[in-house]
Structures are given as structure tokens and as C-alpha cells.
Amino acid sequence: MKTIVINNKEYSYCLPNSYENTKILKKQIKQVKEKIRASQNGCYKDKVTKKGIPYYQNYPELLVFLESLAK
Numbered sequence: 001m002k003t004i005v006i007n008n009k010e011y012s013y014c015l016p017n018s019y020e021n022t023k024i025l026k027k028q029i030k031q032v033k034e035k036i037r038a039s040q041n042g043c044y045k046d047k048v049t050k051k052g053i054p055y056y057q058n059y060p061e062l063l064v065f066l067e068s069l070a071k
Helices: 019-040 059-070
Strands: 002-006 009-013
Touching (some): 009 059
Antiparallel strands (some): 002 009
């Protein structure tokens, strides 16, 4: 698993160099999309962490990165 740092937070991802890793990457993309949807319309809308940061604020950038790997 490789890692990427976005706004001082570290996220793991898989390189799509095999069939299994491609499946894992697609699953990660799906999960990130669900979290973004939840933070915009669902249960995490207008919710912040104890530090005052909105939940999943880095996920749109992470989604762009993961989708660029999937192509």
C-alpha cells in the first residue's frame, strides 16, 4: 500500500498493477464517493470534528487523485 499526504493527513491507496489491486482501488473510490455524499447531504452535513474541521473535507482531493490512478 502506498500513501499520500493531503493537508497533513495521510491516506493509503493501492496502485492498480494487478487485478486484485484494481478491485481494491475501485472499492476505495466507491467508499470515498459515499463519504463525500454523506458530508454534503447526509448525516455528516454541517458536522465538525473536535478540532473544528469539517468531516471528510480532504476527500474531494483524494477522489480526484484516486480516479486519476484508475484511468
